[in-house]
Amino acid sequence: MAEPLTAFCPYYHQAVELVGGRWTGVIIRAMLAGKQRFGELAASIPGISDRMLSERLKELEAAGIVVRTVYPETPVRVEYRLTPKGQALAGVVQAISDWSLEWLVPREELDSHRAAG
């Protein structure tokens, strides 16, 4: 958009606090990177508890960002996927990631960090 931002927008408010909720932005990033199983998500996010991951996935489902599919196999297989609304957050995740690499990474770590993506 070419117009300057207004000082306040309720939809922006809702979006920024949704994505920035504790662990939420991290879970969305892991899903964008292809993680789909509960165990895969838990393993890829250091420090998250199963209970917290489960709560956040339920919130994201309620917000229409994640869909949960249960496959009736033995043992039951459950997959989480981003909806189109969730996939559309890729630009947000990328913008935050870019800013963090530019402004939060200590200079001496920057080269190795960039190389790791």
Place this chain on the structure above:
Amino acid sequence: MAEPLTAFCPYYHQAVELVGGRWTGVIIRAMLAGKQRFGELAASIPGISDRMLSERLKELEAAGIVVRTVYPETPVRVEYRLTPKGQALAGVVQAISDWSLEWLVPREELDSHRAAG
């Protein structure tokens, strides 16, 4: 960046929870839109208390995102400005704003909302 995102990055984690902290993303947006005085910020953000605004501004100062300048006038004038690190969040705010307009605004409100910026 052309490379796909890794599933987890600690700097991204830090950034997304900083910007997404309660009221924080909203305050940064109001500052990007030019609000500099405490009273202007408070007036432009519906529902925020003076105490919460004050706490968040202190956190943002500690994070190097905001600088506070006190002008020794009568009455004392205090201004808050984004540092270059804070101004660099413009892309993040824009990405979240774009997503919110695309995915959160009810269709019947969309035209009036876009027109208002």
